[in-house]
Amino acid sequence: MYSVLLNPSNTEIYSFLTERIYRELVVIFATCKVNYKGRAESVASESPRLIILKPDGTVIIHESVKREPLNWQPPGTKIEIMNDYPLKIVAQRKRPKEVIEIDLKEVFYITSAEVKDGDFVIKGREIDIVNTIIQNPSMIEEGFVPLTREYNTPYGKIDLVGLDKKGNFVIIEVKRSKAQLSAVSQLYRYYLHIRETKEEKVRGILVAPDLTTHARELLQKLGLEFIRYDIQKYSGY
Numbered sequence: 001m002y003s004v005l006l007n008p009s010n011t012e013i014y015s016f017l018t019e020r021i022y023r024e025l026v027v028i029f030a031t032c033k034v035n036y037k038g039r040a041e042s043v044a045s046e047s048p049r050l051i052i053l054k055p056d057g058t059v060i061i062h063e064s065v066k067r068e069p070l071n072w073q074p075p076g077t078k079i080e081i082m083n084d085y086p087l088k089i090v091a092q093r094k095r096p097k098e099v100i101e102i103d104l105k106e107v108f109y110i111t112s113a114e115v116k117d118g119d120f121v122i123k124g125r126e127i128d129i130v131n132t133i134i135q136n137p138s139m140i141e142e143g144f145v146p147l148t149r150e151y152n153t154p155y156g157k158i159d160l161v162g163l164d165k166k167g168n169f170v171i172i173e174v175k176r177s178k179a180q181l182s183a184v185s186q187l188y189r190y191y192l193h194i195r196e197t198k199e200e201k202v203r204g205i206l207v208a209p210d211l212t213t214h215a216r217e218l219l220q221k222l223g224l225e226f227i228r229y230d231i232q233k234y235s236g237y
Contacts, residue, residue: 002113010087013107017053017081017089025115026053030107034061036071038098044070046105051089053079055115059091059100071100126174129207129229130160133172137162140205140227144170155189168201169194174229179211184218191224 005016020026028051034044049070052060057077060069073091082088089102130149137144143165151158151171160172171194173187183206191204204224211219211226219226 002111005110006108008107008110010083010085013087013104013110014081014083016110016112020112021053021079021081022055022057023114024055024112026110026112027051028053028104028107028110031105033103033105034071035101035103036098038093039096042071048108051102053089059089061100061102073098073100126159126176129174129176130172133160133174133207139229140170140172140207141165153190153193155193156186158190158194161194164203166201168203169198170203170205172205172207175206175208177209179206179208179215179226181212181215181218183208183211184215184222184224187224188222191222 003016003020005012008016017026029048030051031046031048032051033046034042034049036042047063050062052058052062054060054075056075057073057079058075059071059073059077059079061071063070073093076093078092078094080090080092082090087104089104091100091102092098133139134146134149137146140162141164144162145164146160146162148161149159151161158171159174162170162172164170171187171190173183173190175183187204187206191202195202204222205227206219206224207227207229209229216226
């Protein structure tokens with residue numbers, strides 16, 4: 001359920017906020033002045049802003065630009081509604097001691113809703129990329145056959161092991177972000193270990209969205225390979 005107040009009076013604002021803070025997610029669009037006192041001091045002059053009050057005490061004040069808020073207070077903040085003129089929201093944090101005072105000059109609307117926490121699933125983890133390769137082996141190359149994931153070695157677990165169309169042993173190291181020198185070094189350790197234990201020819205492939213210049217140079221020097229993983233292309237799998 002949700003509630004909405006349009007162009008409310010001070011009496012309506014005070015009643016609405018005191019009934020709902022700490023219980024519901026409250027969003028206010030208002031012309032306001034913002035004062036901050038704490039490790040520093042700041043004053044934001046009157047301007048239309050979006051104010052968010054969360055049930056856990058989080059306070060966020062947004063302007064029309066940038067992702068980052070103008071001011072904010074973390075969970076656990078004490079929020080008080082002062083029935084002054086203009087009506088004031090005081091958000092106080094004890095450690096470190098910080099206070100944000102929001103003077104509400106003109107409120108255009110207030111909404112509130114009972115927002116529940118849902119399941120949160122992160123996609124694009126390295127294990128998800130390995131799953132994508134298993135489901136789409138041709139993204140490595142035509143004829144590639146996945147055999148084993150999490151292959152144990154004395155140096156750690158190889159993300160994926162398989163065979164190419166010529167029967168060569170292929171070891172794959174996966175990174176979900178830009179690969180660094182450390183990723184190349186890790187792959188090379190796996191490569192040397194497998195080369196010593198297998199009779200077949202061994203190939204080492206690093207799969208990542210990108211890699212640094214130094215990582216690319218080392219990869220080429222060691223005779224290893226790189227395949228770019230397009231997150232957007234395979235995000236539907």
